[in-house]
Amino acid sequence: MPQGSSGDEFDEFSPLQQPTTLGYVFSTRDAHTIAAPLLVAAALSLAGVVAGASDATFRWPGPTLLLLVITSLLLVASIQLQYLARQFLYSRADIDDWYPPGLSGQKKRYQLLCKWQGDDYATWKKFNDISVMCFNVGTVFLGSGIFAALLPADGNKQPGWRLVAACLVLAASVADVVWTLWLYRWNTVTSLERGDELANLEEEEETS
Numbered sequence: 001m002p003q004g005s006s007g008d009e010f011d012e013f014s015p016l017q018q019p020t021t022l023g024y025v026f027s028t029r030d031a032h033t034i035a036a037p038l039l040v041a042a043a044l045s046l047a048g049v050v051a052g053a054s055d056a057t058f059r060w061p062g063p064t065l066l067l068l069v070i071t072s073l074l075l076v077a078s079i080q081l082q083y084l085a086r087q088f089l090y091s092r093a094d095i096d097d098w099y100p101p102g103l104s105g106q107k108k109r110y111q112l113l114c115k116w117q118g119d120d121y122a123t124w125k126k127f128n129d130i131s132v133m134c135f136n137v138g139t140v141f142l143g144s145g146i147f148a149a150l151l152p153a154d155g156n157k158q159p160g161w162r163l164v165a166a167c168l169v170l171a172a173s174v175a176d177v178v179w180t181l182w183l184y185r186w187n188t189v190t191s192l193e194r195g196d197e198l199a200n201l202e203e204e205e206e207t208s
Contacts, residue, residue, distance in 0.1 A: 017117065017121035017122070018091070018121075019125075024187075025089065028082065028128060028131070028132060029082070029086070031132075031135055032078050032079050032082035032131060032135060033079070033082070035135075036076075036078050036079050036082075036135055036138075037079065039075050039138070039139065039142060040072050040075045040076055040079075042142070043068045043071040043072045043075065043142055043145065044068070044072050046068055046145065046146065046149060047065055047068035047069060047072070047145075049149075050064050050065050050068065050149060056153055056154070056155060057153060057156075058148075058149055058151075058153055059148070059151040059152065059153040059154075060148055060151070063148060064145055064148040064149050067141055067144050067145035067148055068141075068142075068145040068149075070141050071138050071141040071142040071145055074134045074135070074137055074138030074141060075134070075135065075138040075142075077131075077134045078131045078132070078134035078135040078138060079131075081128075081130055081131035081134065082127075082128065082131045084127050085123075085124045085126075085127035085128040085131060086124070088120040088121070088123040088124035088127070089120070089121065089124040089128075090117065090120070091117075092114070092117065095110075095113050095114065095117060099113055136180045139176055140173055140176060140177060143169055143170070143173030143176060144173060146169045147166050147169045147170045147173065150162050150163075150165045150166035150169060151163070151166050152166075
């Protein structure tokens with residue numbers, strides 16, 4: 001079991017929980033605090049253009065507007081859920097900083113704090129997973145909305161160029177779906193493999 005700054009006497013009270021990989025927290029934070037707001041602004045800007053244009057400008061103005069609005073709502077939801085989830089994510093070191101066990105000398109108190117860390121981590125994971133799902137689905141809807149906006153309407157000048165651009169966006173959206181599904185699978189497999197390796201090491205240390 002990993003040890004914190006409190007010493008070996010508290011190891012039995014340390015249900016340490018951590019993300020796999022450890023850098024996953026930073027990647028989700030950057031996606032939801034930097035990328036998501038920018039994508040929301042892009043989606044709402046394009047929605048404003050579609051809403052203010054004549055019906056002849058876009059092939060499907062109504063469905064295009066709906067796709068862009070759904071995109072904005074999903075991305076805003078991902079931001080809000082990430083803010084909610086982040087308050088439940090902290091480490092053993094944070095516990096030691098705020099509640100120095102050496103000063104209090106109360107094992108039961110420290111045991112309860114470590115238990116809360118495990119419970120709060122589960123809460124963070126639940127809301128973070130929903131936030132990530134909203135972000136990923138939102139990017140797919142954004143690609144769909146841009147695709148619909150680029151499709152040439154009847155009477156558009158140079159419709160071939162718009163059609164090529166629309167097909168490129170569609171191909172990128174499909175690639176985004178494939179990439180996201182691969183990442184889900186990779187993260188799951190990696191988490192299981194590393195969990196098994198750590199468990200095997202703990203068993204070897206206990207038997208040695």
